[in-house]
Each structure stands twice: as structure tokens, then as C-alpha cells.
Amino acid sequence: MLDPKKLRADLDGVAEQLSKRGYKLDVESIQALETQRKDFQVKAQTLQAERNSISKNIGKAKAQGEDIVPLLAEVDTLKEQLEQAEQASEAVQTQLEAILSGVPNLPHVTTPEGQSEEDNVEIKRWGEPKAFDFDAKDHVDLTEARGWYDNDAAVKIASARFSVLKGPLAKLQRALTQFMLDTHAQHGYEEVYVPYMVNQDSLRGTGQLPKFEEDLYKIAKHEEHDTNDRDLYLIPTAEVPITNLVRGDILEQEELPLKMVGHTPCFRSEAGSYGRDTRGLIRQHQFEKVEMVQIVHPEKSTEALEELTGHAEVILQQLGLPYRLMALCAGDIGFSAAKTYDLEVWLPGQSVYREISSCSNFEDFQARRLMTRFRAGKGKPQLVHTVNGSGLAVGRTLVAVLENYQNEDGTVTIPDALQPYMGGVKII
């Protein structure tokens, strides 16, 4: 959520910045509602103050055995006005809230201009795509032939866009996860284990709700005996539970930065991507991901994003996977992000760079929704900044390892860094 004060103070400036990401702010509606908000809120609060003061007098008069009937009459005339004013004020604030919660973050000054994916800027490349002296297969051909990947089984037990992995392939995915977690721990991230289902407050905190409900899986409730009025959703990323660990907290400045890493499955409905990436492990309803989250001082978030992105790069480098670093343009960054870097890994099976990590600085956008603040000395609490990124998307890393390390005979060499996690096995 944007700062409502900033919005009031410089509505046109905010609209201007939002237009860079292709978002048209409804300036007229906001202005009109804001005027009403002020009127109604002031009126309601004034009436409340009057009511409170008369009520206090009733108390006093009663204690002294005086006649309270005139006071009761007085407050009675107030009552209706007050109720009306309160309702009006609440209604306007609800409307404003609804608009504001749907407004995306402002792009950071260093976020490149542009409208779509086409305008993203390549920052650097690492590693040379290997030249194969045979026809490189994609990960599906590579693993199906060995009986390690079974799409039909996944469809049978669940549906399309799920997968069943077996044997060395299943183990390789686990090895990748362990390797990533251990590596991030060395960089000072505390490993956390978190729920895979979260409530609406958590999803609002990180910005998935109210706008992107259709991307999420909602848990159906048992009509008969579920009196619980909380709706739970499967997490689309560990960002949600991990970042929400600090929701509502006031941290001490000395505690910052808070660095956490967690591994979870992620669940996405992939609504609106029906025809896309239907083959293999690239786009699944359920996939594994290791996520890094940093809660930082507002002056440190820019460098924290660089650092965290670097931590994601380390994984790719240690695995020897060629990749490129992209700065997403204003039109392509996510709703809550001010700046985003994507890491794209080279996939020989398709001869393309594919997104394998997305690292973003949300500045105070999530913090404001989360009410996560810190206190410097005796000062007032101020909002933290949040930064997070995948380190990495495990399923896609699995694809990348398979395709980049394949041999002509259909075997796959295990990268050196992973061998300890594979029990010393060098080739599968």
C-alpha cells in the first residue's frame, strides 16, 4: 500500500509515477472521496467528542444525585446525527481503502522504463552456454526415458500440471534444496520452517490479496462442522508466510537486517496461462522453491536487493549454470515491487534463458500493509523495507541441471557442488 499522506500531498506526482508501469490512477475518484472523507471523518469525530463529554457529565451528575434527564435529552438528539456521520465516514473510508489497496507500488528510480517484457534490460551474463556435439534433449525426454518422470501418473492422482518424480530424479531435487539452504545459511540467513497454508491477513500483508485471489488455491471448508471463520489458502510462495512472521511487530533497530530462508512447496492456480509451458516441469501447480527474505532498514534496501540477488547468483555459479541477470522494466515488475531483478538460466533443451529467480525490493509497500516497523533509540516507530527473492526455484533448477549436464548416452553428470548431497554419486 502506498502512503495515504503522500497520495494526498502529491496525487498528480504519484499518478505520474504509476503511469510508468502502465497503471492509470483514478485521480478524480480519489480526490472526490478524499474531500468527503475529510468532511465526514471530522464531523463524526466531533460528534463523538460531544457525546463522550455529555456521557461523562451524566456520570458526574448521577454521582452527585443531580437530575440527569436534561442531559439524556441532549445526548438523545446527538445520537441520530452521530450514527449517520459514523456510517457515512466509514462508507467513504471503505471505498477509499478499496481503491488504495488495489494501487501498485511506485517504481524505483533505477527501474528501467518500458511497458513489457521486451523492455527489460540485460545487466550481465555469466557462463557460456555449452556447445553440445549431439542434439541436446529437453528434461522431459531425458527423464521419461529412464522412468524417472511420470506425467500420466500425476494426472491420474491429481491433474495436469503436477508431476511425479522417481528415483535419482526425486533425490536430485532434494539434494538441490539442501544445497541451497546450506549455502544461504552460510550467508547469514536463518532457516525457517513455516505453514504451507495462510490466512487472508497474511496474503493482504504481502499484497496477493485483494487483487490476485484467482491465482491462489483456497481451502474448501467442511460445511457441517467447520465453525472457523478463517479462510485458508495454499501459499503461492514462501514469501507470504516468512514475511508475515514480522507482521505487526516493532523491531529494535539493532535487530535489522533480519535475514531468513525457507524451503516450501508453492501452489499456483496458473489461471490465464492455459496454453503455456504445458510440457514438463517448467510451469506447475505445485513446485518447490527456496526463498530468501530480508527485513531491512529503509536506507539499506537498495543495497540489500543487490546483496540478495548476489546470493541467488551464487547458487547458479556453484552449480555451473549459465545465466543472465535482467532488470525488469516498470511495466513488467510485480504489483508490490519497486524494483525487480530476474535471473534467467540457460536451458539447452529449448535454447532459451528461462526465469529461475525473481528478486525484489518492496521498499515500505509491504511493510505498511504488514505494519512492520522498527524503532531507532527512543524515536517513533518507522516502517521497515522488505526485500526477497527465490534462491532458487528448485523445480526449474532441476530442469537446468538435467539439460545442462546431460551426456550423449542420456546420463546426467552431477555438478561437483551437489555430489555430497547425492551420496557422492557423480553421474545418474
Place this chain on the structure above:
RNA sequence: GGAGACGUGGCCGAGAGGCUGAAGGCGCUCCCCUGCUAAGGGAGUAUAGGGUUUGUAGCUCUAUCGAGAGUUCGAAUCUCUCCGUCUCCGCCA
């Protein structure tokens, strides 16, 4: 799943319709005192939002005692729903 107890500020803990944003204690901050240390004395110590304002200063108003709704002129206190914690029994990885 059954039975019972409970949820108050950073923490402990009073309060059981009005004078309570909330006693008291602990902790913390500042000051005084005391060769050092320990002890003692004094003051302060929630958050959010609004109005005013160049201002995140000051002043002022509103809201908040697990959450939400209700009763009432007035709710931490009464009612309802939900969430959570603890104890006992049952079940269970």
C-alpha cells in the same frame, strides 16, 4: 472430540457499567544523591488515525484491554460469534 479455566501496556498483575488509556510492581530512559559497586530519591515511559501546520515539532480530537458484532447516554467490565492459551480425559504422527 468431551469437561473446565482464562486472554488487560515491553513483562507481571489489579479492575467486575461512569471520575480508567487503564492502580501497583518489574524492566527501560533521564535527573539527583552516594569515592567505585550496591542501595536510595525524583521525573518520564503504548500504538494508529484525523484536525491544525511548511513540518514526521507543538496543541487537540478519535479509536484501541485477543478479534468482530451487539446492549447502553456511557463498556476492559454485560450479551453473542469467532480466534487463541492452559488443565484433565479421549484420540493421534
